[in-house]
Amino acid sequence: MTPSSVDKSEGGAAHAASPPPFQDETKSGPSAAIAGPRDYFDLMKPRVMTLVVFTGLAGLVAAPGEINLFAAIIAVFALAVGAGAAGAINMAYDADIDAVMRRTRLRPVARGIVPVSEAYTYGIVFAIMSVLVMAMATNYVAAGLLAFSIAFYGLVYTVWLKRSTPQNIVIGGAAGAFPPMIGWAAVTGGVELNSILLFAIIFLWTPPHSWALALYKSGDYAAAGVPMMPVAKGARSTRIQIMIYTLAYLAATAAPLVTGLGGIGYGVAVIAGGGLFFLLSLRVLMSKAGEANAAEDELYAVRAGDKAARDLFAYSIAHLSLLFAALLVEHGAGLYVPLSRIGWIG
Amino acid sequence: MTHPGDSPETHGSDETQTGAHADGPGAVNPVERTDLSAQDKAQRNKRNLAIAFGLVAFVVLIFSITVMRLASNISAGG
Structure with missing residues (x-):
């Protein structure tokens, strides 16, 4: 299947051999669960x-x-x-x-x-x-x-x-x-500008997060006819793009420090958490993630070469949560200390 | 509702059970029904309760929001 040929009608044709359960909704028999x-x-x-x-x-x-x-x-x-x-x-x-x-x-x-x-x-x-x-x-x-x-x-x-x-x-x-x-x-x-920054952080976080998952679940997406990046452009291209978006994402996470939205606590989360995010993305870039052909046995089962992608996927959730938790604590618990206090900014 | 003595195929309305209008013009096809297992009935009951709770909660929510808006407008001198 070529990437450009993936569309909904093709996906439907692929299912003709084994109709999915949802097509059977009018045939619920006595044993059908409610x-x-x-x-x-x-x-x-x-x-x-x-x-x-x-x-x-x-x-x-x-x-x-x-x-x-x-x-x-x-x-x-x-x-x-x-x-x-x-x-x-x-x-x-x-x-x-x-x-x-x-x-x-x-x-x-x-x-x-x-x-x-x-x-x-x-x-x-x-x-x-x-x-x-x-x-x-x-x-x-x-x-x-x-x-x-x-x-x-x-x-x-x-x-x-x-x-x-x-x-x-x-x-x-x-x-x-x-x-x-x-x-x-x-x-x-x-x-406002700060709310747009928060939007941008999640917007730029999504590609490395989703493509990390797609790298080790590409077989699933290919079977379903969904042109996720690893299916359409290949694993190597995806790994490169993950790194590019990671750099953009990390730059965006630092922006609230400049506008004053994030304080010292947020800054620590950006530097420490962002450093690990970068290393994990680099590890994905250097790996062969997405290129193994072994069967995907279980929901989050990881093929040998895909551990780096799995780690990035899991950590990306933790990292985004950490950043927003820092904002939540700083502004919600009155712990906001601006970076200007220690002479970093302003 | 299931009546005692009904066969699985005739759990429709009384009309469909007697077949009074089955062949007439504008006939309504009898609704095909099936027996529900005890588990299915329990699921259905839970679902009905959830819908009832949801509707009541929505009414309470709208009422509470209305009171809140009224209170804030009054305190603002509006």
Whole structure:
């Protein structure tokens, strides 16, 4: 399969030999299980939601100004529900390829326990409710950004980019970068330089994070017909691009130190955490990650040459969490000490 | 609802069980139903409870937000 030939119709043809469970939704027999609350909760991608809540909360806490505590809680809740709604729409549309990939085949729609139509309805209803609640509790800017991010993930990324270009997660990564900007807007009612920096940090973090995973799960993506970078351009090109985006990402993480958003604690996280991020990316660049052909046995099983990619993938989550935790602690617990205090900046 | 004595194929409405309108113009196809296992019924009950809880929670949420906005507007002299 050539990279350029990968598209949705081809993916569908590939499934003709073994129809995925979701096509069978009208044939539920006496032994068919009924989806319970947990299955519907899983539709919202709770693990992704966790990171969204965390980064959104950091943006909300780091923003200048005041917000009613109850309104802040509701804003974070609406953000979580909105992200979950986008996840449900994504699962509904991607049920065919999710059923093929080991990493996603147990998702509720992919295994047929939640019908596609229900997943769409669920996602759209929760999307509308989350935007409505955000608008009522905070302001229209935050609600508008939330609506845009849901639409961007559900339509631009899921429907258009994911199956059509190896740049899918580069452009689509914007959807995941909105939460801190939304949290910020919930407080200030606007978009400012610092909130754009927080957006940029997550936006530039997404490619090395996602491609590290794709390197050691490229077989899954190839089988599903998703033109992830290792599938479309090869492992070596992906490793080079991971390093390029890592450098851009690390530069972006330092920017809040210049604007004064990040203090000494954040600076320590940037230098120590960023150094390890760079080393792990360098290790991926020097490795043969993504080039082994052994079978991918388990969800996060690692082929011999792919350990470097797995380590980068795991650490990238920890690093982003560390940065936003530093912002959260500095601004939320009153521990912010500007770098100008020690004469680094200003 | 499942009635005692119903066969698995005739768990539809009373009309479909008697077949009163099965062949007439505008006939409604009988809804095909199947027996649910005890586990499935438990799942369905949990789902119904979750929907009920969700609806109540949403009403409480909207009410709380409304009160909060009213309070902030009053305290702002609006």
